[in-house]
Amino acid sequence: MKDLLYLPDVVTLKLYEETCNGCGMCIKVCPHDVFELSGGKAHIIRRDYCMECGACQLNCPVNAIMVNSGVGCAAGIINGILNNTEPSCGCSDSNSNCC
Amino acid sequence: MKNTFIIGNIPVSDTSVPLVSTMLKSEDYLGAVMVRWGINRDNYLVSPGLYAFGSPGPTSDVFVTANYKLSFDTLRKNLSGVNGWILVLDTRGVNVWCAAGKGTFGTKELVSRIKLVSLDKIVNHKRIILPQLGATGIAAHIVKEESGFNVHYGPVRASDIKRFIDDGYRSDKKMRRVTFGFEDRLKLIPNDFIYGKFYLLGAMAVIFIISGLTRTGFSYRDFSGEGGPAILNVFLAYLSGIVITPMSLPYIPARTFSLKGFYTGAIVFLFLLFLNLAGSNAFEIISWFLIITAISSFLAMNFTGSSTYTSLSGVKKEMKISLPLQISFAISGIIFQVIGKLN
Structure with missing residues (x-):
C-alpha cells in the first residue's frame, strides 16, 4: 500500500546535523522512515511524512533533534482549547475515542 | 477480571513469576471484539509486573508492553514457541502508542518497574525489547543510565517479533514502518x-x-x-x-x-x-x-x-x-x- 501523506510543509521537525553523532537511533524509532544515515550523519529525507510523535527527539542522546511533538488529533486539540491545556486525547480517562 | 491466561508459576530466585499461555482463548477473542465496540474498554487491563511464557531462564529475552489487555494478548499470542519474560508497565489500561504519547508508557515507569520486579535477579543479561512505538515515551539512553538495561526497539507489529529475533534483534524498513491499511x-x-x-x-x-x-x-x-x-x-x-x-x-x-x-x-x-x-x-x-x-x-x-x-x-x-x-x-x-x- 502506498504511504499516506498529510499536509505538506507544516511539521516542526529540525535536525542539527553538526550536533548529530550518527548513532542511528532516530532511524530505529521513526515510524515513517523520515531519516536516513549517510556520511556518518542522519539526514531528513521524508519531512512531510513526519507525524511529530517525538520519538526521535526523545531518543536522541545528543539532543540533535527538535520537534514540537504532540497528538495529531482534532478532538485532542478541542479538548485542549476547552480545558485550557496542551492538546491531549483523553485515552486514559473515561470516554475517549482518541487513538 | 479472572486471569485465565495464567497457567502456573515459575519459581525464580526468592520469588515466583506467573506463567502465561501464548494461546488465546475464546474469551480473549470475545473481549477483543467487545473493546473494539467500546464495551469495557476503560477497564480491559492486566496487572502490571513480570510474567513468564514458555520455559524461560536467566538468558531469555524480556519483552515490555502496556497493561491494556489487547496489547498484552497481541504480544503473548505472537510469542508461541519462544521462551521469555513479559514486563507489563502500568499504562492505566491504555495501549503502547497512546500511552507513550501521554508518557505513562515512559522512561520513569519502565525504570521503576525494572527495579520493582528486580529484573537484574531474573535475567543475567541487560537486554530488554520494547515495541518501537513505545519510543515516543521512552528515552533509551536514560533507561540505560538509570537501570543499566539496554533498550532494543523491536518491530511496530507484534507479528514481526520472531523475525526480529531471528534477524539478530534488528527490524528492517518494513517492520519499522507504521501503516494504515x-x-x-x-x-x-x-x-x-x-x-x-x-x-x-x-x-x-x-x-x-x-x-x-x-x-x-x-x-x-x-x-x-x-x-x-x-x-x-x-x-x-x-x-x-x-x-x-x-x-x-x-x-x-x-x-x-x-x-x-x-x-x-x-x-x-x-x-x-x-x-x-x-x-x-x-x-x-x-x-x-x-x-x-x-x-x-x-x-x-x-x-x-x-x-x-x-x-x-x-x-x-x-x-x-x-x-x-x-x-x-x-x-x-x-x-x-x-x-x-x-x-
Whole structure:
C-alpha cells in the first residue's frame, strides 16, 4: 500500500546535523522512515511524512533533534482549547475515542 | 477480571513469576471484539509486573508492553514457541502508542518497574525489547543510565517479533514502518461509531424538533412524513463522517480530513437529493447540504486522532480553517431549515 501523506510543509521537525553523532537511533524509532544515515550523519529525507510523535527527539542522546511533538488529533486539540491545556486525547480517562 | 491466561508459576530466585499461555482463548477473542465496540474498554487491563511464557531462564529475552489487555494478548499470542519474560508497565489500561504519547508508557515507569520486579535477579543479561512505538515515551539512553538495561526497539507489529529475533534483534524498513491499511481503519470504526452516539442522538433530537415546525406551531401528525426522513438524513451524515470517510480515506482526493469528509457528505447529500429526500423547497435543500456536509466534515476531522500519520501542526492548521466553516455551515443550515419549515 502506498504511504499516506498529510499536509505538506507544516511539521516542526529540525535536525542539527553538526550536533548529530550518527548513532542511528532516530532511524530505529521513526515510524515513517523520515531519516536516513549517510556520511556518518542522519539526514531528513521524508519531512512531510513526519507525524511529530517525538520519538526521535526523545531518543536522541545528543539532543540533535527538535520537534514540537504532540497528538495529531482534532478532538485532542478541542479538548485542549476547552480545558485550557496542551492538546491531549483523553485515552486514559473515561470516554475517549482518541487513538 | 479472572486471569485465565495464567497457567502456573515459575519459581525464580526468592520469588515466583506467573506463567502465561501464548494461546488465546475464546474469551480473549470475545473481549477483543467487545473493546473494539467500546464495551469495557476503560477497564480491559492486566496487572502490571513480570510474567513468564514458555520455559524461560536467566538468558531469555524480556519483552515490555502496556497493561491494556489487547496489547498484552497481541504480544503473548505472537510469542508461541519462544521462551521469555513479559514486563507489563502500568499504562492505566491504555495501549503502547497512546500511552507513550501521554508518557505513562515512559522512561520513569519502565525504570521503576525494572527495579520493582528486580529484573537484574531474573535475567543475567541487560537486554530488554520494547515495541518501537513505545519510543515516543521512552528515552533509551536514560533507561540505560538509570537501570543499566539496554533498550532494543523491536518491530511496530507484534507479528514481526520472531523475525526480529531471528534477524539478530534488528527490524528492517518494513517492520519499522507504521501503516494504515483498510483493515487497520476498519478495526477503529466500531469504537468511533459508538463513541459519538450522544452527539448523534442530540443532533437527531434537534432535527426532529425542527422537522415538526409549521407556521401554526408544532405538528407531528405523521412521523414518516417529516421527522423520520430528517432523522435518517442526520444518521447518514454521521455514517458519512464516521464510516464512509475512514473506509475510503486514501481514495478521496483531498489532504485534509475535513475536506475528505466534506466531499463524502456532499455525495451523500446528492444521493438524498436524487431520492427526493433532501427537502421540499430551496431553503430545505440548501439547509440539508449545509447540515450534512458540516456533520460529515467535523466527524471526519476527528478521525485524525485515530489515524497514524497526522501531525499536531498539520491538524492545527487544518482546524483553523475547517472548524469555523463547519460551525457556520451547521448554524446557517439550522437557520435555513427553520426558514424552510415556516415557508
